[in-house]
Amino acid sequence: MTTPVATVGPDTPAKKIAQVLDARHIHALPVLDEQRNVVGVVSEADLLHKITYADLTDADTDGWTRLFSRRSGAKAKSRASVARELMTVPAVTALPDTTVVEAAQRMERYGVKCLPVVDGVGELLGIVTRKDIVGVLLRPDQQIHHEILHDVLGRALHLDAADLAVEVTDGVVTLRGQLDRLTQTTVAVGLAKRVDGVVGVKNELTYLTDDTVYAGL
Secondary structure, three states: OEOOOOOOOEEEEEEEEHHHHHHHOOEEEEEOOOOOEEEEEHHHHHHHHHHHOOOHHHHHHHHHHHHHHHHHHHHHHHHHOOOOOOOOOOOOOEOOOOHHHHHHHHHHOOOEEEEEEOOOOOOEEEEEHHHHHHHOOOOOOOHHHHHHHHHHHHHHHHOOOOHHEEEEEEEEEEEEEEEEEHHHHHHHHHHHHOOOOHHHEEEEEEEEEHHHHHHHH
16 A cells, blocks of 8 residues: 555635645545544545536536436535535445455456555555555565465475465466365465465365364464
8 A cells, every 4th residue: 555645624725625635646535534534535526526516507407417327426426525525435444454346356356446544443444455565566476476485385384385385377377286284275265375476376275174173273
């Protein structure tokens, strides 16, 4: 994620929002309350409604609203003057442990270009943009391989790397080898998925004991 983050308050005027977006060369701004909690996001698209409807009468906008029925709030936003009236709510956010793939999926699902990163109570920590995600996905396979083999399997799980094989091709990780327990394979795959630059994990690990039976899982 990117820090620090340019933000605005609920009462920030529309013109000031446009100036910040232009000066920072960004597409959207988190809107924060006094506790720095994210209460919404105001974007270029939100400001565009002011231009789209600027010279239309009520009769005209009724017709335009039907044409743009998917954006039922567009007419109201055209008359907005401050962030609280322009912003999109609720804000689509991410948590610090959200994976790159999960972040990309959320952006695609909700049609947004950035995700404010918040803690458990909604306080802003940073922001993830499409550019950030593309940058992570460009991480070399060799770096991903080293982190999974040494940091994930070796240091985090205390597994003998000599008994395992890790292959990385275009960000897709393949794990092979035999572990003692099924839960070890599950944890290994889960941690591998969270390594920056990983776009998918193929689990070809085997195990000697299904310890989930005894754990009642």
